[in-house]
Amino acid sequence: MDELKEVMITTDEIRTDEYLINMGPQHPSTHGVLRLLVQLEGEIVHNVQPHIGYIHSGIEKMTESLSYPQIGHLTDRMDYLSAHQNNEAVALCVENALQIEVPDRVKYIRTIMSELSRLASHQLWWCVMGMDMGALTTFFYGLRDREDILDIFEETCGARLTVNYSIPGGLMFDIHPNFQRDVKAFITKFRTKLPEYDRLLSGNVIFTERTKGVGFLSKEDAIAYGVTGPTARASGFACDLRKHRPYSAYDKVNFNEVLSDVGDTYARYQVRMQEMWESMNIIEQLIDNIPEGDYAVKMKGVVKLPEGEFYQRVETARGEFGVFIVSDGKKNPYRVKFRSPGFSNLFTINHIAKGWKIADLVAIMSTFDLVIPDIDR
Amino acid sequence: MKSIISYITEILKGVWTLLTGMKVTAKYFFTPWKHVTQQYPENRLTLKIADRFRGEVIMPHNENNEHKCTGCGICEINCPNGSIEIITKTLMTDEGKKKRAIDQHIYHLGMCTFCNLCVKACPTGAIVMGQKFEHAVWDRSKLTKVLNQPGSKIMEGVKD
Secondary structure: OHHHHHHHHHHHHOOOOOEEEEEOOOOHHHOOOOEEEEEEEOOEEEEEEEEOOOOOOOHHHHHOOOOHHHHHHHHOOOOHHHHHHHHHHHHHHHHHHHOOOOOHHHHHHHHHHHHHHHHHHHHHHHHHHHHHOOOOHHHHHHHHHHHHHHHHHHHHHOOOOOOOOEEOOEEOOOOOOOHHHHHHHHHHHHHHHHHHHHHHHHOOHHHHHHHOOOOOOOHHHHHHOOOOOHHHHOOOOOOOHHHHOOOOOHHHOOOOOOOOOOOOHHHHHHHHHHHHHHHHHHHHHHHOOOOOOOOEOOOOOOOOOOOEEEEEEEEOOOOEEEEEEEEOOOOOOOEEEEEOHHHHHHOOHHHHHOOOEHHHHHHHHHHHOOOHHHHHO | OHHHHHHHHHHHHHHHHHHHHHHHHHHHHHOHHHOOOOOOOOOHHHOOOOOOOOOEEEOOOOOOOEEOOOOOOHHHHHOOOOOEEEEEEEEEOOOOOEEEEEEEEEEEHHHOOOOOHHHHHOOOOOOEEEOOOOOOOOOHHHHEEEOOOOOOEEOOOOOO
């Protein structure tokens, strides 16, 4: 104990002035054009101030001049890794406003697509997380498996990333004849590949030393900051909308909400890894039971929403995504507000990273799974 | 003594986790025939693109240089970013009636987001999505295309 005190005294003596550095907007670990103004003392983080808006594209304003079916394709470009869920949120919001009941087939396909999208997103998050920690190998393993999902998307939706598949009233196309076969083949394959992820990174001593016990977020703080998604569930906040406010076909499947009480970086990592298993369970329950029927209901040429305010939220790979539409009865919305999960999650970073080292800041930020166009919109 | 043993076991455990990871990479290193890399662009001829892939908007013509476009302009209304411009002309039919026909179906590839809304809205199925994906050109003006071929006319029996 005395030795420790001595060490502490010496560090006090060599204490330097605080200084500011810019992390980003071109820093590779910020996953896009995010600028963090970091106040450092030595390598200890004292304050982190995110500066956003470098990729602001004015999507909310643009939607005011678009008709309701046209809004969907812009939401692809916000959180491009959860494009399906974003499309679904807009589609569900318009359907609820018009009080349209879509066929069961649409609900099932939307759920499968959302889960495939979540898998693809978590795969990319996993490989980028490894890369942020200095393990470039994981990047190629993650992208290899993500490629299979993107091929399935390409076959059925016609696009790999900006799919625009769920539209108000149903789906853009019916599923491809090979869809069920390909998805089942992918699930079988990925069930053997996911343990490989664990062997490569989860148990790795360097990785665990850098993540375990680093960057705590308590449940109270998670709720106070409005954190959602896997980041909040790692702190023990049960906020999975798929479980608590089921939409589409989520009320017809059995799955566990992955929770952890620890709240550190490693817990956030493990929650996402477990969610991949749960996503595969959900897909397996639905893929053989897709009911027959139409893939879309007939909509009018010009969609007009009744006057009023409409809100719909869905669970994307990052958390709660909400669409708030104010309609004045015309064919264009009066105002649209998107509640993006990344925005709320990002602004806890000052709270979490304070007192940790700058290398831990990279690890903490990586487990938030930020997508910058989703934050800036 | 205990601390020394735990220190050494910690190190050995750490080395073991590194070796577990190395085993995975070594498996792929020594079985390179299972690799997933595609040799693009050498494999252009054997490249399989999905039928529904949205590469560009095209207007198919038959062997008599006829298309199905009536010039109704629904695709232009449905396009979210103004990628489509319809220029119509008025034709005189044999009975002496005026009839609208397409003069130029202008498509700005550089502005298109490939959302498929124009193709979905087209009442006669005149435009479809093509699978071409290599769109790089040296001059931006080449991205503006006229979809109906010169001298083409509407197919018999297509009405709006």
